[in-house]
Amino acid sequence: MELKKLKAEGKYEWVIPRQGEMRVPGKIFANxxxxxxxxxxxxxxxxxxxxxPGIQKFSLAxxxxxxxxxxxIGGVAAFDPTQGGVVSVGGVGFDxxxxxxxxxxxxxxxxxxxxxxxxxxxxxxxxxxxLGSRGKIxxxxxxxxxxxxxxxQWVVELGYGEKEDLEFTEExxxxxxxxxxxxSQKALQRERRQVGTLGSGNHYLEVQWVExxxxxxxxAKFGFKENMVVITIxxxxxxxxxQVGTDYLRTLAEASRKYGIPIRERELVCAPVDSPEGRRYxxxxxxxxNYAFANRQVITHLVREGLGKVFPQxxxxxxxxxxxxxxxxxxHRIDGQERQVYVHRKGxxxxxxxxxxxxxxxxxxxGQPVIIGGTMGTSSYILVGTESGEEKAxxxxxxxxxxxxxxxxAMRTWRGERLLDELKSQGIYIRGHSMSGLAEEAPLAYxxxxxxxxxxxxxxxxxxxxxxxxxxxxxx
Amino acid sequence: MGxxxxxxxxxxxxxxxxGASLAQAxxxxxxxxxxxxxxxxxxxxxxxxxxxxQGGDREELFVEWLNxxxxxxxxxxxxxxxxxVESLTGEELSGWVRGEGLDxxxxxxxxxxxxxxxxxxxxxxxxxxxxxxCVVDL
Numbered sequence: 086m087e088l089k090k091l092k093a094e095g096k097y098e099w100v101i102p103r104q105g106e107m108r109v110p111g112k113i114f115a116n117x118x119x120x121x122x123x124x125x126x127x128x129x130x131x132x133x134x135x136x137x138p139g140i141q142k143f144s145l146a147x148x149x150x151x152x153x154x155x156x157x158i159g160g161v162a163a164f165d166p167t168q169g170g171v172v173s174v175g176g177v178g179f180d181x182x183x184x185x186x187x188x189x190x191x192x193x194x195x196x197x198x199x200x201x202x203x204x205x206x207x208x209x210x211x212x213x214x215x216l217g218s219r220g221k222i223x224x225x226x227x228x229x230x231x232x233x234x235x236x237x238q239w240v241v242e243l244g245y246g247e248k249e250d251l252e253f254t255e256e257x258x259x260x261x262x263x264x265x266x267x268x269s270q271k272a273l274q275r276e277r278r279q280v281g282t283l284g285s286g287n288h289y290l291e292v293q294w295v296e297x298x299x300x301x302x303x304x305a306k307f308g309f310k311e312n313m314v315v316i317t318i319x320x321x322x323x324x325x326x327x328q329v330g331t332d333y334l335r336t337l338a339e340a341s342r343k344y345g346i347p348i349r350e351r352e353l354v355c356a357p358v359d360s361p362e363g364r365r366y367x368x369x370x371x372x373x374x375n376y377a378f379a380n381r382q383v384i385t386h387l388v389r390e391g392l393g394k395v396f397p398q399x400x401x402x403x404x405x406x407x408x409x410x411x412x413x414x415x416x417h418r419i420d421g422q423e424r425q426v427y428v429h430r431k432g433x434x435x436x437x438x439x440x441x442x443x444x445x446x447x448x449x450x451x452g453q454p455v456i457i458g459g460t461m462g463t464s465s466y467i468l469v470g471t472e473s474g475e476e477k478a479x480x481x482x483x484x485x486x487x488x489x490x491x492x493x494x495a496m497r498t499w500r501g502e503r504l505l506d507e508l509k510s511q512g513i514y515i516r517g518h519s520m521s522g523l524a525e526e527a528p529l530a531y532x533x534x535x536x537x538x539x540x541x542x543x544x545x546x547x548x549x550x551x552x553x554x555x556x557x558x559x560x561x
Numbered sequence: 562m563g564x565x566x567x568x569x570x571x572x573x574x575x576x577x578x579x580g581a582s583l584a585q586a587x588x589x590x591x592x593x594x595x596x597x598x599x600x601x602x603x604x605x606x607x608x609x610x611x612x613x614x615q616g617g618d619r620e621e622l623f624v625e626w627l628n629x630x631x632x633x634x635x636x637x638x639x640x641x642x643x644x645x646v647e648s649l650t651g652e653e654l655s656g657w658v659r660g661e662g663l664d665x666x667x668x669x670x671x672x673x674x675x676x677x678x679x680x681x682x683x684x685x686x687x688x689x690x691x692x693x694x695c696v697v698d699l
Binding site: 151 | 624680682699
């Protein structure tokens with residue numbers, strides 16, 4: 086992206102001044118190098134989002150931003166329904182509430198290393214993944230309704246996991262306002278035995294260890310010790326969520342025409358929050374959010390089963406679960422007033438500061454744990470949300486490293502088998518369901534996650550707490 | 562003769578179908594999409610499924626066609642290798658597809674396609690050939 090079109094505010098904030106039909110300015114959080122590397126399309130998409138009715142303060146992009154669907158991936162925007170604010174498919178994405186959760190194991194790196202292969206193989210076998218994968222859980226239609234309205238809470242009641250898990254899931258694993266009537270028959274048909282499945286693409290189960298602690302007091306509150314092993318799960322709402330996105334793409338395309346919403350890009354289709362189409366879409370999104378929570382909850386149960394077979398002494402406790410493709414009703418301070426807004430985070434993570442009442446009790450006064458997934462060969466990070474991040478970015482941060490090379494080029498550059506050997510020589514044991522899929526996910530196809538996280542940390546959106554290194558990974 | 566190809570997209574994948582008619586361009590794009598999921602040469606056209614969809618214009622209709630195929634494949638646990646658009650007006654499409662039950666090993670399962678999107682979407686004619694393109698979310 087050309088720097089001359091931007092106004093630098095310090096080293097980590099870049100403003101796109103308001104122009105033309107933009108209702109608010111745009112803002113990118115990143116260092117100069119990351120901004121220069123960003124696609125021009127990101128500039129365009131931030132500006133287009135800034136034109137949508139009811140948008141508040143800024144149209145934002147995170148340091149891992151890249152060309153997305155209407156919104157950039159790594160885009161954040163908040164809309165006020167009382168000012169004609171909208172909900173947009175582009176701001177949520179097709180994999181609704183795709184997200185990550187990290188589980189403590191209580192095990193030490195040296196304990197795990199000798200039996201790593203066994204552990205990863207068991208996880209590979211126990212958690213269904215890959216194209217068209219189905220699990221063992223067949224839900225009756227009333228049970229599906231339970232999942233859509235009660236999310237993790239419902240599957241915990243069915244015996245998948247523990248009550249305590251709920252406290253450590255965003256929204257306690259259940260957003261209100263999900264009306265299953267807003268979810269199409271096709272979406273329900275596609276659900277068939279998919280709760281508890283990982284999917285494919287960039288979804289993964291990763292065995293990681295704490296390599297570095299940056300903030301010992303916060304790390305201790307989050308339960309981290311040096312060399313401790315954790316397991317991170319990355320997946321979303323599966324075909325049901327994808328179908329919700331697909332169904333409402335068309336509905337909102339019609340709504341955009343009906344309400345005469347000036348959209349500069351077709352993918353920005355949206356409807357006023359306060360319209361029958363907008364309410365219905367938001368309701369369907371809530372159902373899909375709940376489905377994704379339930380999915381990660383059931384996978385957690387399977388991971389515990391697998392872990393217990395290799396390490397009966399392990400105690401898998403949930404650190405936190407957070408989504409990164411969402412639209413949520415949240416209260417934020419805008420122009421000196423507490424206001425309720427619809428915050429869209431497309432490829433961006435919520436990062437509440439220490440004072441938010443939504444936080445689990447042990448994290449109150451500390452801040453929300455934020456999980457930033459890297460690649461299977463590099464690092465992941467745990468950060469903590471800050472008050473300044475709430476002020477600057479509606480309590481949002483990036484969600485990962487962000488790609489720097491297309492899948493097509495990655496496939497031409499690497500072979501899955503070679504990559505596995507290379508990573509093995511670095512002490513990282515990988516099992517994948519597709520060799521070409523592995524090549525697409527090559528670590529070098531992604532931006533340097535450390536640089537992205539530095540930009541978040543130095544920009545004041547969240548603070549680094551620990552760095553995690555992978556030793557084992559199951560790829561969908 | 563129709564053909565399909567891919568275009569670069571940072572996070573996902575762009576697909577293009579080319580053909581002597583718009584219908585053929587749609588069919589070829591469908592091949593491009595299923596070829597991301599499996600090796601379509603390995604998929605036998607055993608079972609036929611009818612497809613019908615609507616859209617506000619031909620671009621929307623193209624995305625609806627691709628998404629209808631993803632939905633049918635998933636609901637039936639199938640993958641497809643033959644595609645036929647029988648009738649295509651500005652706002653409605655009808656046709657059929659053929660394929661068989663997904664066998665991850667025999668079909669060399671690759672990646673899931675989450676959805677066809679409005680990104681990079683274009684339908685038109687160039688140098689006497691028709692094309693239909695968009696980005697699919699992986």
